[in-house]
Each structure stands twice: as C-alpha cells, then as structure tokens.
Amino acid sequence: MEKLYKLVSDAQASLFVLFHKTWVYHWNVVGQDFQQLHTLFGGQYETMFEEIDRLSEHMRYLNVKPLSSLNRVLEVSIVKEASSAAGPDQMISDLLKSNMDLCDLLVKISEESENQKSYATANLVQDLMESHGKFVWMLRSFTDKPSSKVQETVEVLEETEVEEVEEIETELSETVEE
Ligand SMILES: [Fe+2]
Numbered sequence: 001m002e003k004l005y006k007l008v009s010d011a012q013a014s015l016f017v018l019f020h021k022t023w024v025y026h027w028n029v030v031g032q033d034f035q036q037l038h039t040l041f042g043g044q045y046e047t048m049f050e051e052i053d054r055l056s057e058h059m060r061y062l063n064v065k066p067l068s069s070l071n072r073v074l075e076v077s078i079v080k081e082a083s084s085a086a087g088p089d090q091m092i093s094d095l096l097k098s099n100m101d102l103c104d105l106l107v108k109i110s111e112e113s114e115n116q117k118s119y120a121t122a123n124l125v126q127d128l129m130e131s132h133g134k135f136v137w138m139l140r141s142f143t144d145k146p147s148s149k150v151q152e153t154v155e156v157l158e159e160t161e162v163e164e165v166e167e168i169e170t171e172l173s174e175t176v177e178e
Helices: 002-028 034-061 070-076 088-115 119-144 148-177
Strands: none
Touching: 002 034, 002 070, 002 088, 002 119, 034 088, 034 119, 088 119
16 A cells, blocks of 8 residues: 555645646736636636645545645655746646646556555546546647737738738829829
8 A cells, every 4th residue: 555655645745736836827827818827727726726635635534644844745746836937838838747747647546546446546536637637638728729929920920911912002003193
C-alpha cells in the first residue's frame, strides 16, 4: 500500500499547486479574451477546491495525513507554480501541460488502486481523471483558435486591402474625369 499512499500524496500536492496556479491566472489574465479566460479559469479552480477537499478527506480514511506544509507541497508537486510574467497564451499552455501531467499521474494511481483492491480510491481518482480530461479539452480548444496576434494581422491586412481598393477607385475616377 506504501506505493499507493505516496502516489495519492503526490496527487494531493500537485492538485493543490494546480488549483493555486489556476486561481492566480484567473486574477491576472488580460487581453481581448479576458472575460472568457477569467470565467474558464474561475470554474476550474472552484472545481479543484472541492476535489482537494474530497481527496484529502479520503486520505484520512486511508489513514494517510494530507500534506499541510506549503513548502512540502511545492517539493512533492509534479506541477510547477504559476509564472508571474505569463501572458494569456502562456497561461493556457502552462495549464494545459499541468493538467495533462496530472492526468498521467492519476492513471498511475488508478492502476495501483485496482492492484491494491482500493476501489474507493480508484473511483475517486477516475472522477478526477474525467474532470481534468475535460479541462485539457477546454484549454486545448483555446490553443486551436488563432492567437490575438494572428487576428490583429488579419485585421490589418483587411484594412490595407480596403484602403488600396479605395485608392485604385480614386485614381480611376480621376483618370475618367481627365
Ligand atoms: Fe474570482
């Protein structure tokens, strides 16, 4: 069971850091997608708050003490802390990677739980896999759309074309008048 306890403890710490990172990005995000990202990150950190509580209480049932020292949480977590300089694109890719890493860890716990016949742990972890799989899908959907820079370039190009067409029309009408 020791291996399972260690994995569950790693997941608790990682979930805690991911919760904190998502919350920080919810406050700090800026840009034209502000409202959508602020809301997306908001929903995710609220879900994780409940998940941490559920997982930590389950650890008490397993007779394992949830990590409480923030220093220890950071040491053990497979998820790195929020970057203070991240723009919206980096926030999305950072959260995407962290959620994917967490999903990989959850798969390991699920397998070990089944080996140890700890079916309640397997059930809980499978719920976490489902919700973090959903987060991966949502974050990935953001990276698939054109970035704001590409969108700006498209708009500039479109404006240029309109101006060029207007110039050509003016030239033409002047030529006709002459
Ligand atoms: Fe908020």
